Amino acid sequence: MIKKKICMMGAFAVGKTSLVQQYVHSIFSDKYHTTIGVKIEKTRVDLDHSPVDLIIWDLHGEDDFQHVRLSYLKGSSGLIFVADGTRKTTLSTALNLKQIADNTMGTLPFILVVNKVDLKEDWEIDPEDLNEIDKKGIHVILTSAKTGEDVDQAFELLTRKMVEK
Numbered sequence: 001m002i003k004k005k006i007c008m009m010g011a012f013a014v015g016k017t018s019l020v021q022q023y024v025h026s027i028f029s030d031k032y033h034t035t036i037g038v039k040i041e042k043t044r045v046d047l048d049h050s051p052v053d054l055i056i057w058d059l060h061g062e063d064d065f066q067h068v069r070l071s072y073l074k075g076s077s078g079l080i081f082v083a084d085g086t087r088k089t090t091l092s093t094a095l096n097l098k099q100i101a102d103n104t105m106g107t108l109p110f111i112l113v114v115n116k117v118d119l120k121e122d123w124e125i126d127p128e129d130l131n132e133i134d135k136k137g138i139h140v141i142l143t144s145a146k147t148g149e150d151v152d153q154a155f156e157l158l159t160r161k162m163v164e165k
């Protein structure tokens, strides 16, 4: 059985917990629950008829990241960096976290998820910014943890990158 650990990374309230809950349990809550410490979810995905067990680590906050990054990232096979389309600063945070992760772990398979696409009219991140990032070879996926749009696709794309690595 193939087992892969994934870490969710990104600024406060971008939707990391919501994406994991939507993907693993098909649920969404509008209530804001700050994740305390680390929450670990397990799920099985069928990739071309072969099962892959994903162990998804979901950490709270961003600033305390400095203290936990090593133990949090240890053993991971892939990373999901999450930004919130309605808050432009979260994109820089995601890219900064990618830098920190690269320095700590070397480059692992990863994707950049820009979440809350259901609120597109409130977006601060414009397509031009994302185009630029895309040109650097970073895989960008727009998701909504609320409607479920492209959430499965995001996790499956990362799984593929990890397995094919």
Ligand SMILES: Nc1nc2c(ncn2[C@@H]2O[C@H](COP(=O)(O)OP(=O)(O)O)[C@@H](O)[C@H]2O)c(=O)[nH]1
Residues within 6 Å of the ligand: 010, 011, 012, 013, 014, 015, 016, 017, 018, 019, 029, 030, 031, 032, 033, 034, 035, 061, 115, 116, 117, 118, 119, 143, 144, 145, 146, 147
């Ligand atoms: N409209 C909308 N709200 C979202 C989405 N994802 C998360 N949220 C909301 O954004 C807030 C923060 O989400 P949460 O998953 O706790 O963020 P985290 O701190 O990154 O884990 C919560 O109130 C969620 O209900 C989304 O795709 N669309």
Ligand SMILES: [Mg+2]
Residues within 6 Å of the ligand: 016, 017, 018, 033, 034, 035, 058, 059, 060, 061
């Ligand atoms: Mg959370």
